[in-house]
Amino acid sequence: MAIELKEKGEEQQSITRNIVFAISLLIFIASALGYVFLKYVFIVNNETKILELNQQFSSQKSETIKLMETEAYNVEGLVGDYKILFDSRVLTSRFFSNFEQWAHPQIYYSDFSFDSDKKTATMKGYTSYFGPIIQQIEIFKNQTLIENYSVSNVKLAEAGGVNFDLSIIVKSELFK
Helix, strand or coil: CCCCCCCHHHHHHHHHHHHHHHHHHHHHHHHHHHHHHHHHHHHHHHHHHHHHHHHHHHHCCCHHHHHHHHHHHHHHHHHHHHHHHHHCHHHHHHHHHHHHHHCCCCCEEEEEEEECCCCEEEEEEEECCCHHHHHHHHHHHCCCCEEEEEEEEEEECCCCCEEEEEEEEECHHHHC
């Protein structure tokens, strides 16, 4: 027969630990139940009420308001397209101010497009003979802000003169 000797303090600590554990467990269970109630009952009920109210509101709209909303959605798309152009206007205006200095006076450019992400401009050129194209290439060679350029599809035009395509990649310093 063995006799265990326990101190009085150890027994109280054990009881205190059990009480703290039980209270913590009850708080955890209450929190979990509250979360489940809020997530799956309260919020779902409110979402269905909101859907019902939106349907009632939509049914009360007049035809004029429905047409105005449709037009507003269409205009929203156009505004989004304009926003893209508006945001890149600074980049293109800096390009044009520099290109104006680089362009040969006897070459006429058309069909311009500019990709601000790639910093690339493409266009078609027209001149009366090959000499200005060669001079334009020399001008591009001496420009520090031009990273790369390409002259392609050089052809004699039916009505006389020379048509060609030009692609210019500019350095990012141009836009700073």
